[in-house]
Amino acid sequence: MGDAEIIPIGTRGRPGRGTGKQPSSAARSLAPQPRTGPGRPPTPPPEDVHDDAHDIDPTPDEPAAPEPAASEPVEPAEPAEPVTVAAPATRLAAASTRERHPLRGIPTAAWLSAFQQAAAEIFGEQWEPRLAQFLAFLRRRITGDYVVDEYGFDAEVTERFLMAVLRPIAEQWFRIEVRGIDNIPAEGGALVVSNHSGTVPVDGLMTMVSIHDRTGRHLRPLGADLVFKMPVVSSMARRSGATLACNEDAERMLRGGELVGVWPEGFKGIGKNYSERYKLQRFGRGGFVSAALRTGVPIIPLAVVGAEEIYPLVGNIPALARLIGVPYIPVTPFFPLLGPLGLIPLPSKWLLEFGEPIRTDEYDAGAAEDPMLVFDVTDQVRETIQQTLYSLLMQRQSVFR
Amino acid sequence: MAGGDKVVLVTGVSRDLGRRCARALAEHPSVRRVIGVDVVPPRGDVGDVSFVRADIRNPVIAKVIAKEDVDTVVHMSVIATPGSAGGRNTMKELNVIGTMQLLAACQKAPSVRDLIVKSTTTVYGASNRDPAMFTEDMEPRRAPRAGYAKDVAEIEGYVRGFARRRSDCRVTMLRCANVIGPHVVSPLTSYFRLPVIPTVLGFDARMQLLHEDDLRAVLQHCVSTPVPGTFNVAGSGVLMLSQAVRRLQRPTVPMPAFAVGSLGSALRSARLADFSPEQQAFLTYGRGVDTTQMREVLGFEPRHSTAEAFADFSAGLAPTGGYVDRALAGLADRLPSAPAPVGSGRGGPRG
Numbered sequence: 021m022g023d024a025e026i027i028p029i030g031t032r033g034r035p036g037r038g039t040g041k042q043p044s045s046a047a048r049s050l051a052p053q054p055r056t057g058p059g060r061p062p063t064p065p066p067e068d069v070h071d072d073a074h075d076i077d078p079t080p081d082e083p084a085a086p087e088p089a090a091s092e093p094v095e096p097a098e099p100a101e102p103v104t105v106a107a108p109a110t111r112l113a114a115a116s117t118r119e120r121h122p123l124r125g126i127p128t129a130a131w132l133s134a135f136q137q138a139a140a141e142i143f144g145e146q147w148e149p150r151l152a153q154f155l156a157f158l159r160r161r162i163t164g165d166y167v168v169d170e171y172g173f174d175a176e177v178t179e180r181f182l183m184a185v186l187r188p189i190a191e192q193w194f195r196i197e198v199r200g201i202d203n204i205p206a207e208g209g210a211l212v213v214s215n216h217s218g219t220v221p222v223d224g225l226m227t228m229v230s231i232h233d234r235t236g237r238h239l240r241p242l243g244a245d246l247v248f249k250m251p252v253v254s255s256m257a258r259r260s261g262a263t264l265a266c267n268e269d270a271e272r273m274l275r276g277g278e279l280v281g282v283w284p285e286g287f288k289g290i291g292k293n294y295s296e297r298y299k300l301q302r303f304g305r306g307g308f309v310s311a312a313l314r315t316g317v318p319i320i321p322l323a324v325v326g327a328e329e330i331y332p333l334v335g336n337i338p339a340l341a342r343l344i345g346v347p348y349i350p351v352t353p354f355f356p357l358l359g360p361l362g363l364i365p366l367p368s369k370w371l372l373e374f375g376e377p378i379r380t381d382e383y384d385a386g387a388a389e390d391p392m393l394v395f396d397v398t399d400q401v402r403e404t405i406q407q408t409l410y411s412l413l414m415q416r417q418s419v420f421r
Numbered sequence: 422m423a424g425g426d427k428v429v430l431v432t433g434v435s436r437d438l439g440r441r442c443a444r445a446l447a448e449h450p451s452v453r454r455v456i457g458v459d460v461v462p463p464r465g466d467v468g469d470v471s472f473v474r475a476d477i478r479n480p481v482i483a484k485v486i487a488k489e490d491v492d493t494v495v496h497m498s499v500i501a502t503p504g505s506a507g508g509r510n511t512m513k514e515l516n517v518i519g520t521m522q523l524l525a526a527c528q529k530a531p532s533v534r535d536l537i538v539k540s541t542t543t544v545y546g547a548s549n550r551d552p553a554m555f556t557e558d559m560e561p562r563r564a565p566r567a568g569y570a571k572d573v574a575e576i577e578g579y580v581r582g583f584a585r586r587r588s589d590c591r592v593t594m595l596r597c598a599n600v601i602g603p604h605v606v607s608p609l610t611s612y613f614r615l616p617v618i619p620t621v622l623g624f625d626a627r628m629q630l631l632h633e634d635d636l637r638a639v640l641q642h643c644v645s646t647p648v649p650g651t652f653n654v655a656g657s658g659v660l661m662l663s664q665a666v667r668r669l670q671r672p673t674v675p676m677p678a679f680a681v682g683s684l685g686s687a688l689r690s691a692r693l694a695d696f697s698p699e700q701q702a703f704l705t706y707g708r709g710v711d712t713t714q715m716r717e718v719l720g721f722e723p724r725h726s727t728a729e730a731f732a733d734f735s736a737g738l739a740p741t742g743g744y745v746d747r748a749l750a751g752l753a754d755r756l757p758s759a760p761a762p763v764g765s766g767r768g769g770p771r772g
Contacts (some may be wrong), residue, residue, distance in 0.1 A: 083542030155753045162746045170659050170709055171553045172627050248549035248706070249680070251623025255663075258625065268552040322530070 171273075172258035175238065182260050186229040193367050194326060196226060200374035201234045203320055209274040210377070211312045212239060212281045213401050214322035215300055215409065216289030219331035219350045221367060227281060228260070230372055239281045240273055244309075246287075246346065270311040282308045284398075287347040291336075297328040298413060300406050306398035309380075313388040313397070317321050318377035321401050323408035324368030329419050331355070366417050371412050375404050427452045429644060430491040430674035432477055432523060433498030434470065435459035437604055438633065440528040441765045443499060451645045456489055459498070460515075475517040475520045483526035486533065490680065493644055496520065496529055499576060501541070501569050502695050503607055509568075516572040517579075524583045527590070534654040535647045538580050539591045539641065542629070542653060542710050544573045544596065547702040554711040557596070561687040584649075591649040593719075595639060598655035598710060601634030601730050603737045610734065611694045612704075613690075618666050619684055622675040626662040626707030632730035635723040642721050652719045656727040662704060669735045670743030673757045678705060733740040 136147075143150040151333035157180070160166055165419075166172045190196045204210065212231075217223060228239045242265035248254045263269045265282065274278050283289060288301040312319050335351030378401060380387075387393050433439040434457035447455040447469040457463065457470045458477065475481045477498060486494070499516050527533045546561035563615070565571040578596065584592040592619055599609045612618070631654060639654050666673050676684065678701075685696020715721055725733065 052581055109644035152753065155749055159746055159749050159753065162749065163670070163743075164664040166625075166664070168661055168664070170627075172625070172659065172707075174661075245550045251621075253623075254549070255623060258627070263553045264550065266550075266552050268554075271673075272552075272554060323677060340656060 045246065049167070055357065090270060096351055103106040105401050111291065131192070168259075171240070171263045171269075173238075173240070173261040174259045175261075177258045178238070178348065179232075180389065182256075183229055183232060187233065190226050190229050190233075190370075193365070194330075194370040196370040196372060197328075198230050198234060198372045198374075200376075201231075203374040203377055204235050204279065205318065206235070206237075206375070207277065209277045209315060209317040210320055211274060211308060211317055212279065212320045212322050213308060213373075213405070214283055215298075215324055215405050216283035216285040217324065218365075219290055219295065219333045220328035220365075221283070221290055222330060223327040224281065224283060226327070226370065227322065227324065227372065231279070237279045240278045241281045242270055242283075244286060250258050252290055265307075267307055267311055270308065271315055274311060274315040274317045291350070294332040295330070296332055297408050298325070300402055300409070303402050304399050306394045308393050309397045309401070310388040312380045313383055313394070316381035318379050318381075319397075319401055321375040321404040321408065323373045323375070323405050324350075325373075325409060325412040325413055325416060326368045326419075329368040330365035332366075345347065360408055366420075369416070369421055371414055371416065373408050375408055378404075422580065423438060425450055425453050427493055427644065428454045428456070428489055429493045430456045430458060430486060430489070431468050431470070431495045431497060433500070434467065434472065435461045435463045435494075436500075437465065437606065438600065438636070439463075439497045440465055440467060440470075441497075441604070441633070442637050442640050442757050443470045445641060446644055449641045449645060454489075456485070456491065458485065460561040464648065477523045477611075478514060479522065480525055483529055486526050486530045490532050491530070492532050493537070494523070494533055495640060495644065495648075496523060496525075497535070497689065499539065499541070499573060501543075502697075512569075513572055516569075517575050520576045520579055524579055528583060528587055533587075533590060535591045535593070535641045535644070536580070536583065537595065538576070538649075539636075539640070539653075540577055540580075540594050540596045541573055542596050542598050542655070542708060543570045543699055543703070544709060545710065546570060547626075547699070547706040547708045549706055551706060554709045555653070555662070556711045557653055557714055563708070565699065568697050568699055571711060590597045591647045593643050593647060593649060595643065596651065596653045596710065597636060597639075598629040598631045600633055600636050600654075600729075601630045601734045603734060605633050605734075608695045608700050612696075612700075613665070613669060613671075613734070614678075614738065615688075615694055616671065618669075618671050618673045619681060620662065620666070620673045620675050621701070621705045622677050622683050622703045624678075626704050627659045627709050628662060628665065628703075628707055628727070629659060629709055630727045630730045631655055631723065632725035632733060635725055635730070638724065639719075639721050642719070646720070648719050652715045652717060652724070653714050654689060654715055654721070655710050655714050656723045656725050656730050657712070658727045659709055660727050660731055662707065665731055668731065670740030670746065671738075672742040 031413075118233055139147040157176075161177070166174065171286075192408050204212070212227070214223070214227060224241050228241065231237060231239045238261055241260075241262045243257055243262045244265060247257050247262065248264060263273065265286075270280060270282070284303040284306075285301040288306065292299075292301060311317070326348065331350060331352045333350050333352060337349040337351065341347065341349045352362060378397070380397070383393065429452055431446065433441065433445040434443045439459070440457070440463045440708060443455050443457045444467060446452055455470045457467060457472045458475050459472075460474070462474060462475050473485055475485055485491075498519055499514055502512075524536075527536060541563040542555070544561060544565075545555045545559065546563055546565060548562050552559065561570075561574075565574055580592060580594055584590070600607060601610060635654075635656065663673075681696070681701055681704075682698075685694075685701060688694045688696060
């Protein structure tokens with residue numbers, strides 16, 4: 021390592037500090053200005069040259085000087101050159117130290133390259149068009165330059181924001197397994213009828229994201245009027261494609277060829293006690309069947325297993341619920357006890373099974389006005405879902421696997 | 422009926438919208454004469470419209486109809502805000518008693534063949550139990566108890582009664598969505614003209630709008646080719662309130678529903694905007710109406726969609742916000758040439 025000793029840093033190999041013969045370069049740069057008074061006019065040109073040289077190639081030179089010297093001792097020709105190159109580099113270092121002012125800040129070029137690197141880090145190789153796209157998206161949102169349909173459904177924000185948030189929960193947390201997805205028609209109106217459970221209607225959101233990811237169709241949920249009364253929830257619901265569960269809206273959507281989702285158990289389903297899990301509640305007045313009969317769309321029964329266990333409902337605070345005006349205040353083993361931690365759903369394993377579509381276009385025109393027929397079809401749908409639930413429960417290994 | 426022989430009586434011409442509609446009707450080829458009626462003289466130029474100063478709340482209106490041999494009555498004198506009329510009681514009297522007197526006069530006048538009433542979609546109300554789109558045969562989910570919505574509901578009741586009693590008369594009721602345009606002064610336009618727009622926290626209303634030109638066009642259409650019935654009239658498409666405010670580039674202040682009410686009364690006493698309860702419900706829950714009947718039965722197609730009508734309105738308003746968009750626009754302009762400034766930017770800071 022004898023060669024390493026000639027590394028020319030600072031004083032070109034000569035003892036610089038403490039010898040008293042010549043001030044070190046650092047000391048020279050600290051010296052007051054009048055000392056170089058006479059030589060002042062000539063200094064700016066060299067300074068300019070230094071500045072340019074420093075700006076263009078400071079980094080390639082300075083490591084280049086020691087590297088050949090240290091790692092390639094076999095070649096004698098090489099060390100000679102670095103020394104000569106290194107000599108101006110040293111002077112440059114001295115000059116730039118003087119010129120650099122703490123308040124000068126980071127040059128714009130450095131900011132730009134840092135920004136470029138960060139953009140490449142986030143958006144990958146094609147960062148430029150992708151960042152432009154993202155900016156265009158942001159600007160579109162901020163200037164309101166997007167289209168919603170007559171129900172207030174905003175497809176862009178649903179796909180890019182809501183689905184993106186729900187997808188990891190569906191895939192990683194609940195590990196949803198979907199069966200019989202082929203029963204959903206690729207186009208045209210259809211009515212998905214599902215059981216409802218889980219204290220908080222998470223099953224609706226999970227069904228939406230599962231259907232969207234596997235078929236590319238948006239499930240348009242029908243929600244209770246309470247949904248549209250609650251702040252934030254109301255605007256999110258409309259934006260994600262929901263509308264009020266009433267006959268007018270259901271028929272309008274089905275005629276428009278949408279895939280509509282309905283949970284006929286309503287609050288009776290999600291608010292039932294944990295001990296009654298997987299027992300279907302009353303299916304309302306069968307309004308969804310008459311809507312399907314009037315529009316002639318198929319009814320697709322859906323059984324969801326796993327949603328019952330996410331928040332096991334063990335109690336209710338009816339007095340408080342009446343005071344606030346909600347159907348129930350849930351008490352789960354964790355909820356009021358652990359505070360916000362109790363809001364984390366238990367990671368149960370979910371199974372979604374879509375059953376065979378029940379055709380309604382074979383009935384004659386007045387079928388929707390025949391209450392007996394409507395009750396019969398309602399019972400048929402209900403029984404199908406209940407039987408599918410039982411068979412899924414028997415196939416399930418345990419709640420969490 | 423064509424050939425320029427119609428004599429049209431238009432009520433409520435003192436205000437800007439009524440005056441412009443009356444002038445537009447006067448220019449229509451099938452109309453011979455337009456008589457404008459109101460309590461106070463119109464403020465602007467009425468053109469070919471002959472103005473008669475008469476109060477529709479007293480029987481003088483019957484004499485006007487009989488004397489002028491009116492065959493078409495266009496009733497536009499239903500006012501939405503108590504502010505201009507001088508109090509809620511006067512407003513209610515003008516709206517309800519005025520309509521009763523006018524209809525009584527029409528019933529006695531055998532010359533009247535057509536009655537066109539400009540109603541509003543406010544009759545459907547706005548609540549969380551509303552269907553997404555109201556058709557003409559639907560009722561409001563909650564009957565209005567007070568205010569403009571109740572006035573309109575009562576007026577519609579009287580008009581239906583008139584249609585029963587005078588079955589030879591063609592009655593057209595136009596339930597117009599909120600009329601918007603550069604010249605319109607209404608609760609909704611004064612709301613959008615606020616420099617900072619208060620919104621109800623956590624709610625986003627769906628809105629349908631009707632351009633003022635389309636309102637004139639639909640009245641002309643109904644006068645020239647009368648079709649009896651009730652029709653929703655609105656521009657196609659739906660605009661969310663948040664979207665509209667963003668297009669205006671005005672800052673918003675989301676506030677809880679109970680605070681909006683007290684702010685509304687403060688704004689009313691400052692005469693900046695009028696936040697009636699039905700207006701607040703509309704800005705909370707929004708409303709959509711189905712316009713299939715308008716297209717298929719009435720045969721009318723608005724020239725402006727909801728978004729276009731709003732764009733025409735907002736073109737005259739200076740943005741008071743929109744800083745974020747301008748910053749993003751600056752960034753986006755710089756972006757496609759981003760690699761270039763790295764090279765050329767080196768000389769830049771020094772020079």
